[in-house]
Amino acid sequence: MSTxxxxxxxxxxxxxxxxxxxxAHAVTxxxxxxxxxxxxxxxxxxxxxGALRVSxxxxxxxxxxxxxxxxxxxxxxxxxxxxLLAATGHRDAAVVRWAFEPRMVVIMLSALLLxxxxxxxxxxxxxxxxxxxxxxxxxxTALSERTLEWLDQALTRPTTLPSARQQALRQxxxxxxxxxxxxxxxxxxFRSGGQLGANAFALPDGTLIVTDELVALAGxxxxxxxxLTHELGHVHERHGVRMLLQGSATALFMAWYLGDVSSLxxxxxxxxxxxxxxxxxxxxxxxxxxxxxxxxxxxxxxxAGMLEKLAAAHGEGQASRSGPMGWLSxxxxxxxxxxxxxxxxxxxx
Amino acid sequence: MDNPFEHATADAAGGNPFAAVAPALQRxxxxxxxxxxxxxxxxxxxxxxxxxxxxxxxxxxxxxxxQYFYRHTTLGGSAxxxxxxxxxxxxxxxxxxxxxxxxxxxxxxxxxxGIVVAVALAAVMPVLLMRSLRFRxxxxxxxxxxxxxxxxxxxxxxxxxxxxxxSVLTLYLLGPxxxxxxxxxxxxxxxxxxxxxxxxxxxxxxxxxxxxAIAVVLLxxxxxxxxxxxxxxxxxxxxxxxxxxxxxxxxxxxxxxSARLQNLVWNHMQLGSHRFESxxxxxxxxxxxxxxxxxxxVTLGLFLPFATIRLARYRLQSVTMLCAGPLDDFIAGQxxxxxxxxxxxxxxxxxxxxx
Ligand SMILES: [Zn+2]
Numbered sequence: 071m072s073t074x075x076x077x078x079x080x081x082x083x084x085x086x087x088x089x090x091x092x093x094a095h096a097v098t099x100x101x102x103x104x105x106x107x108x109x110x111x112x113x114x115x116x117x118x119x120g121a122l123r124v125s126x127x128x129x130x131x132x133x134x135x136x137x138x139x140x141x142x143x144x145x146x147x148x149x150x151x152x153x154l155l156a157a158t159g160h161r162d163a164a165v166v167r168w169a170f171e172p173r174m175v176v177i178m179l180s181a182l183l184l185x186x187x188x189x190x191x192x193x194x195x196x197x198x199x200x201x202x203x204x205x206x207x208x209x210x211t212a213l214s215e216r217t218l219e220w221l222d223q224a225l226t227r228p229t230t231l232p233s234a235r236q237q238a239l240r241q242x243x244x245x246x247x248x249x250x251x252x253x254x255x256x257x258x259x260f261r262s263g264g265q266l267g268a269n270a271f272a273l274p275d276g277t278l279i280v281t282d283e284l285v286a287l288a289g290x291x292x293x294x295x296x297x298l299t300h301e302l303g304h305v306h307e308r309h310g311v312r313m314l315l316q317g318s319a320t321a322l323f324m325a326w327y328l329g330d331v332s333s334l335x336x337x338x339x340x341x342x343x344x345x346x347x348x349x350x351x352x353x354x355x356x357x358x359x360x361x362x363x364x365x366x367x368x369x370x371x372x373x374a375g376m377l378e379k380l381a382a383a384h385g386e387g388q389a390s391r392s393g394p395m396g397w398l399s400x401x402x403x404x405x406x407x408x409x410x411x412x413x414x415x416x417x418x419x
Numbered sequence: 420m421d422n423p424f425e426h427a428t429a430d431a432a433g434g435n436p437f438a439a440v441a442p443a444l445q446r447x448x449x450x451x452x453x454x455x456x457x458x459x460x461x462x463x464x465x466x467x468x469x470x471x472x473x474x475x476x477x478x479x480x481x482x483x484x485x486q487y488f489y490r491h492t493t494l495g496g497s498a499x500x501x502x503x504x505x506x507x508x509x510x511x512x513x514x515x516x517x518x519x520x521x522x523x524x525x526x527x528x529x530x531x532x533g534i535v536v537a538v539a540l541a542a543v544m545p546v547l548l549m550r551s552l553r554f555r556x557x558x559x560x561x562x563x564x565x566x567x568x569x570x571x572x573x574x575x576x577x578x579x580x581x582x583x584x585x586s587v588l589t590l591y592l593l594g595p596x597x598x599x600x601x602x603x604x605x606x607x608x609x610x611x612x613x614x615x616x617x618x619x620x621x622x623x624x625x626x627x628x629x630x631x632a633i634a635v636v637l638l639x640x641x642x643x644x645x646x647x648x649x650x651x652x653x654x655x656x657x658x659x660x661x662x663x664x665x666x667x668x669x670x671x672x673x674x675x676x677s678a679r680l681q682n683l684v685w686n687h688m689q690l691g692s693h694r695f696e697s698x699x700x701x702x703x704x705x706x707x708x709x710x711x712x713x714x715x716x717v718t719l720g721l722f723l724p725f726a727t728i729r730l731a732r733y734r735l736q737s738v739t740m741l742c743a744g745p746l747d748d749f750i751a752g753q754x755x756x757x758x759x760x761x762x763x764x765x766x767x768x769x770x771x772x773x774x
Contacts, residue, residue, distance in 0.1 A: 085497070087563035092612070092749035094497065094562065125500070126483070129457040131490040132498045140751075142563050144497060165468065166483070169460035182467040189470070206528075 082150040086113050089140030126166045198312040205311050214273035229260035231282050236260055243298050246362050268383045272301040274310035296372035303358030309351045374411035377404055444741040451735040453491035455725030461487055462724040478509035495746045502558040545579035564751050570608035578604045595625035613752040620687035628679045632672050639668040674705040692743040699737040
């Protein structure tokens with residue numbers, strides 16, 4: 071640009087601006103005894119290095135050396151300036167140097183991907199577990215009501231189960247639904263599952279929905295109860311709210327990360343995350359169910375057997391095709407869970 | 420080597436007796452030297468440190484990002500610079516985050532609480548936006564002279580509260596007029612050193628631009644409707660495509676709007692007696708934005724820094740300053756300080772008042 075290449079003998083070429091006018095003065099810079107000398111026909115200034123601030127390097131962009139009084143120097147001869155700075159012992163902040171070193175950029179990129187994975191895997195579930203108890207009951211009720219409305223409208227039909235059978239199941243569930251002497255608030259609803267088939271869900275406010283098909287598949291009351299205790303586990307551990315919190319946090323992060331690209335893309339990962347409970351949550355719910363069953367002197371086999379029947383009913387292969395909220399799409403790794411429930415050493419944590 | 424200061428000395432010498440009578444406008448293009456590969460490094464380091472510090476580093480990241488763009492933007496051979504203090508920006512972000520939290524949480528408690536917070540926010544936002552304009556201007560400089568913004572509270576309430584309400588009440592019929600008032604507020608109170616910016620873009624021009632955009636959207640919606648109706652033929656599932664097609668339509672119109680509005684604003688702006696010329700082509704901008712979007716989607720976001728640089732380069736290099744006199748003649752105005760709170764809160768609430 072307007073500065074000529076520096077001559078090492080005469081110093082570094084730069085432009086000097088006094089901070090009061092936009093006029094540029096072509097000057098040369100020299101350092102001696104910790105003092106910067108700025109020289110030209112009409113400018114002569116000496117400043118101790120300690121009173122100066124050097125801007126961060128930004129690739130080819132000019133570097134600025136600022137004086138305390140608002141004046142500054144604009145230097146484009148990077149090689150000569152680097153030489154001068156090295157002589158003064160100046161060192162740029164590590165963070166800025168990294169940004170321009172390919173090796174550090176690769177390391178940073180890997181660190182970034184690793185930390186995103188760690189956060190998704192451990193950080194978010196932990197934060198969701200910590201904050202879930204803070205979600206007010208009114209919010210959970212509102213959320214559950216909306217979900218139930220949507221279910222009734224889109225997927226399920228009114229139940230055809232005799233009311234005596236409904237009443238019997240409700241009563242048995244009430245007698246089981248307590249932990250450490252504290253009853254677990256819940257409401258048991260029956261629906262004809264339609265395309266959902268044999269299925270059961272838990273909504274965050276304690277509403278449990280079981281389909282007629284599941285009751286028929288179970289044959290007796292005890293296996294139905296086993297499934298319901300598992301669903302109570304989801305309620306008690308607030309799994310629904312935790313998934314929602316994790317999904318919202320992911321959506322928020324994606325919206326920030328993608329910025330102005332499109333909020334359309336931001337919705338997708340959230341939807342994926344919300345598609346089902348995590349494997350850990352299923353284990354928690356299984357543990358909870360077994361605890362309740364054993365308290366009544368029943369075995370984990372009830373739940374294991376029921377899981378097997380459900381898996382068979384939905385067909386393992388086309389598991390995820392059994393509807394948007396199908397048992398298997400929201401309950402992954404069924405085989406592994408069955409094996410775990412049947413393990414002789416099954417211990418509740 | 421081309422010396423941008425040469426013409427200045429020639430003018431000052433007064434060698435040409437006609438120079439004073441009809442000063443030829445000297446064209447000074449804005450140049451941008453940022454490179455995608457280089458900015459990628461800054462972007463990835465910023466992103467990694469922001470994530471590792473749970474967002475705290477984002478204030479420092481913002482300063483570095485702005486510095487990269489400012490210092491690679493040059494006019495008359497000299498770079499712009501940004502001096503914002505990250506600590507002030509961090510403070511602003513915290514305040515902004517709390518306001519956002521209060522807004523989101525209050526509706527959980529009761530409708531009344533929600534309305535109270537919403538009204539309080541509406542009362543505070545104009546002042547925050549005004550301060551954000553002041554902060555951004557105050558900490559931007561060129562050749563050591565600071566920009567400035569002297570817009571008052573009354574004007575802020577007018578363009579950030581009164582006009583939005585008017586335009587909503589009139590179903591956005593007054594929207595273009597609101598945009599004109601906002602740009603007028605933004606630039607008629609802006610300074611560079613002691614020189615004042617002025618803008619005289621007529622409201623009719625805003626209406627023409629928005630009118631054309633809305634006509635394209637309506638035409639597009641009619642076409643989409645007809646197309647889907649023809650395709651559906653008894654299976655209403657096809658209509659599920661409608662929102663996607665509508666978003667594609669908006670993505671199609673957006674480059675046109677942003678190109679025409681940038682040209683309108685800059686072609687009607689003056690700094691002292693200097694003028695500007697902006698020649699963004701809607702078609703070029705459309706191609707850049709479309710390829711950017713494809714690149715970002717295909718690379719899961721890693722193309723984002725390259726996309727940002729491409730867009731910035733095209734938009735900045737489309738602007739030329741038509742200088743009525745030597746650039747050396749600018750002098751400093753009086754100094755004043757501005758807190759960062761406004762700008763950061765505005766960022767967080769995603770109110771885009773840039774350019
Ligand atoms: Zn489950």
